[in-house]
Amino acid sequence: MNNIFDTHAHYDDEAFSEDREELLGLLQTKGVAGVLSCGINLVSSYENLKLAKQYDYIYCAIGIHPENIADERKGDLDLIKELLKTEPKAVAVGEIGLDYYWEENAPRDVQIDLFRRQIEIAKELDLPVIVHDRDAHEDTFNILKEMRPKGVLHCYSGEKEQALQYTKMGFYIGMGGVVTFKNARKAVEVVESIPLDKLLLETDCPYLAPVPHRGERNDSSLIYLVAEKIGEIRGMDPQEVLDITAENAKAFLNVK
Numbered sequence: 001m002n003n004i005f006d007t008h009a010h011y012d013d014e015a016f017s018e019d020r021e022e023l024l025g026l027l028q029t030k031g032v033a034g035v036l037s038c039g040i041n042l043v044s045s046y047e048n049l050k051l052a053k054q055y056d057y058i059y060c061a062i063g064i065h066p067e068n069i070a071d072e073r074k075g076d077l078d079l080i081k082e083l084l085k086t087e088p089k090a091v092a093v094g095e096i097g098l099d100y101y102w103e104e105n106a107p108r109d110v111q112i113d114l115f116r117r118q119i120e121i122a123k124e125l126d127l128p129v130i131v132h133d134r135d136a137h138e139d140t141f142n143i144l145k146e147m148r149p150k151g152v153l154h155c156y157s158g159e160k161e162q163a164l165q166y167t168k169m170g171f172y173i174g175m176g177g178v179v180t181f182k183n184a185r186k187a188v189e190v191v192e193s194i195p196l197d198k199l200l201l202e203t204d205c206p207y208l209a210p211v212p213h214r215g216e217r218n219d220s221s222l223i224y225l226v227a228e229k230i231g232e233i234r235g236m237d238p239q240e241v242l243d244i245t246a247e248n249a250k251a252f253l254n255v256k
């Protein structure tokens with residue numbers, strides 16, 4: 001299979017420290033056509049930008065993740081905006097959003113404030129947002145409904161009804177390894193019901209490797225397993241799933 005477009009990776013992660021160059025040098029020979037590698041704070045955003053400049057097929061998202069709000073320094077958002085304005089390979093604002101799962105995360109109002117300010121940047125620059133929503137479905141939905149950026153709900157974990165509301169508003173739904181997991185009832189229902197032109201594939205690597213690699217380090221080449229599962233659910237050829245979602249990704253990120 002070929003034409004894999006991974007719309008959510010973290011190739012700056014230390015899980016890739018040992019063999020990053022080797023792995024990224026080989027991904028295209030394993031069917032990978034494009035990758036969006038996402039920052040989680042300013043330092044990580046710079047690392048991903050570096051990778052995007054080094055490899056033709058890699059693009060990057062720049063932003064501050066809700067679990068990393070403590071890393072934010074005064075002026076970071078100005079720098080983020082400047083990078084997005086001036087760097088051609090920086091094509092999205094992310095990873096941003098709300099995470100109410102971890103108790104040690106910043107208070108909800110602080111998370112919401114940073115989420116909103118980063119959405120504002122995306123809207124000003126006419127760029128998409130890469131949204132992380134963990135146990136914060138209602139607040140995330142209300143903010144996106146009100147502010148209406150272009151965006152994707154990455155590793156979507158909500159119910160299919162809300163997924164359909166999102167796609168009606170023009171948002172994309174990102175699906176990855178979770179859909180192959182044994183307990184994936186919700187993810188399977190989402191894949192069954194959303195319009196294919198709003199579906200994006202992703203890894204969230206190094207995390208969430210698809211079955212039969214669950215628990216191992218994930219990378220973009222394993223997306224073929226996600227395409228196989230989605231093909232099974234939708235009664236389609238997996239290559240067709242990859243082709244359609246790669247086109248969706250290019251349109252979404254405005255890249256060729």
Ligand SMILES: [Zn+2]
Nearest residue numbers: 008038095204
């Ligand atoms: Zn992520």
